[in-house]
Amino acid sequence: MSDRPIRLYGAKISMFTGKVRSYLIKNHIPFEEAAVSDPHFVNHIVPKIGRNIIPVIETADGTIVQDTTDIIDYFEAHVSPRVSAYPDDALTHLLALIFEVFGDLGLTRPAMHYRWSFPDQTNGFITHGFSAGLGPDASEQQRAGVDKAIKKFSGFLPMLGVTAETIPEVERSYLELLSLLDPHFVRHPYFLSPRPTMADYSMMCSLYAHLGRDPVPAGLMKNHAPNMYRWTERMNLPHDDLSDMPYYSPSETRPETLGPILSYIGQYFMPQYQANVEILNALPVPISGTRASLHPKFFVLGMASFNHGDVSITSAVTPMMFYMSQRVSDFYATLSDTEQSKARDYLSPYGLEGLLISTAKYRVTRKDHLEVWE
Known part of the structure; x- marks a missing residue:
């Protein structure tokens, strides 16, 4: 790859740009960030990808990649990253993928509520x-x-299930999450190991650009989870920045503080995921290669209702939910019987075993920067 910097088209305020940016920073990959108002983006990139969406990267040879997971996987394949986003240990790798689904999709509701309400x-x-x-x-x-x-x-907001009836629960459950994340980050610099993984990059989506920067939720994070706020700062630096953690001793042992966080994902995200699968499975058999959507403008497959705490929430079902969750079940399928048994034993107490073997009838892939039926 040329020494010319990668160009990242994104924005500081963009949820998903934060995921890619932190990956590039942590892996010391030279890049320059350009705004969506850049004439080259408007006149060249948007026509190439077919829609005005960020983040997008363009390499020196003109390769264009859109979607955060596709971008990170591009660099994993074409550059020798300083630290791979995917841990060598099978179970830790699986956990990174589970956090990726949750980080990309499971926190959109509080992120959008605190930005727009x-x-x-x-x-x-x-x-x-x-x-x-x-x-x-x-x-x-x-x-x-x-x-x-x-x-x-x-x-x-209404399409995401943010309504006058659900807002109290959206806020309560988000504060509950902060109360679980802060004890983790007072002991550990990253989610899964002494190094950042896909878990960290994906959790940066909502926890940085929306919940860590916007005025109202940033104040909540700084007051309720200051150690976690420090993690958002750490993720935007090329070094570990452990100046406020002189007591930390790196260890490859899986953090015990993950347990409550995984239980939270099982309690609040899995009902949404399972309701999404039911909507997908009720669809007519799709045509392979066609756009995965029932809406002319948005990638939406229907609306799903599920319990979240003490309320019922109804929100849009998107094909990205299945594209991302397939990564968990596909990786699980590659593991040996022993590794699969270990994964089930570890994840079952947290209610996450439902992600290991997909019950979705149809698969989603990406082609020409769009989600399509496989």
Whole structure:
């Protein structure tokens, strides 16, 4: 690969850009970050990928990769990463993939709630983030485009199950998660090992750009989980930054503090996943290679209802849920009988064994930067 820096098209305010950016930083991969207003992105990248979406990377030879998992896997295959996102130990590798599903998809609801439900306290910051790259002389048309984008994204809340009835539970369960994550990060610099893995990169999606930077949730994180907030800072630095953890001794032993976090995922994410599978399985047999969606504009397969704490939540079912969860079951299928038994024994007490063997009738893949039926 050329020494010319990778170009990352994204934004500081973007949920998924944070996942890719931290991977590049931690692996000392030279890159330059460009805004979506960059003319090359508008005139060259968007027509190539067929939609205005970030993050996207472009290499020196013109290779374009979109979607965070695809981007990380591209570098895993074409660069010798300083630290692979995938641990050598089979069970730890499996855990990294489970955290990837949860990090990419399981925290979208609180992330979007805290971004869009407090306009009086957040609009200045959010508008600034969506205006990145426009500069002080932005045209009225450009500013109108920012307002349109903000209206579009804030309008997703009902589709995500954020309503007046569910908001108290969304907030309560998020604070519960912070109470579980902070004791982990006072003892460990990363989720699974002394080094960052896919678990860390994926959890950066919501926990950094939305919940760690936006005014309202950033205050909550700093006050309720300061050690976890330090993790978000650590993930944006090329070194480990353990200056406030002089007591830490690196160990390959799996952290005991993972247990409560995994129980949380089993309790709050698995009902959503299982409800999503039921919706998928009720669909007519899809045509291989066609767009995985029932909506002309959005990748949506239907709406699923499930229990979350004391409330029932109804939210959109997206094909990405299956594309990501397949990575867990596909990797599990490659393990030896002994390794599979070890994985089941470890994950069953947390209610996560349902991710190991997929019961979804149809598979989703990605082709030409889109989710399609396999």
